């Protein structure tokens with residue numbers, strides 16, 4: 001969809017603005033996400049309050065189905081706030097026995113590794129580390145840079161869901177604990193910030209980019225696809241992905257406080273800043289190259305859920321996500337790790353925006369979404 005260049009406008013309620021090409025405002029200048037949140041999300045969610053019975057039924061069900069098995073659920077731990085808090089609740093508060101895994105895609109920052117170690121050690125859970133083949137990950141990362149696309153974290157993100165799919169089949173466990181939460185994530189990144197990508201679980205898209213842009217064969221990487229991820233595993237295998245953080249009341253500040261106190265967890269300056277490549281992309285590359293500041297969505301979530309005022313969020317947005325110096329430092333480090341020169345990375349930075357069309361499962365996805373909507377299965381907000 002080609003849009004006319006529009007005048008700048010920012011929501012009067014949150015801090016989303018016309019950097020989201022498809023943003024829609026009502027007559028009071030309130031964006032459609034804010035309205036949708038107030039009308040549809042908040043009444044049901046109620047800040048996580050009043051869901052005790054639902055939560056306790058869920059925990060009992062997980063325990064009952066897991067009887068006699070080594071694990072009763074699966075949990076992917078990034079070292080970030082959401083999955084760390086999820087692990088804390090699952091083990092310490094709810095007495096669950098998760099299979100805990102972490103994907104090491106080669107970009108981990110020490111702060112994430114320390115957090116993961118502190119949590120798993122204190123909770124006494126075994127950590128399964130899925131170490132990706134670094135030469136392949138490096139080449140795939142370079143391939144995505146070469147496309148000129150904005151969504152450059154696809155190789156890591158796809159690996160994460162493909163590995164969950166793999167484990168859920170191998171272990172025969174029926175529940176996946178997902179750290180998604182309304183409290184800090186209700187305002188999702190706009191789809192206009194990820195043009196030309198397609199769903200993260202779309203293996204067809206990945207394979208097409210690999211075919212066109214990778215210079216070495218990719219042999220060890222784990223793939224999944226829309227059919228397996230959205231249909232086979234949930235409906236035929238009966239593996240449910242749960243988002244239990246929405247059934248408990250908490251704020252971001254409370255999460256940090258609990259984890260710091262209990263485990264010596266170290267918070268970091270921005271969501272997703274647990275690995276170098278994501279920090280570089282979200283803190284430097286994307287704002288500079290595409291003019292999108294991912295913090296707008298993150299801060300808007302905190303504003304509309306009452307954890308921060310709109311003015312506080314605007315104040316934060318006045319400063320860049322990372323300083324000039326830190327940006328320069330990361331630029332150098334990323335080039336080094338990718339084994340290219342800084343000039344080469346600059347050349348990739350200056351590529352025209354990608355207009356190439358890649359193969360994808362978009363049609364199947366859309367068909368699936370319509371089918372699920374007709375069956376009343378699919379209810380989340382989509383943009």
Ligand SMILES: [Zn+2]
Pocket residue numbers: 011012013014015016030031032033034
């Ligand atoms: Zn808004």
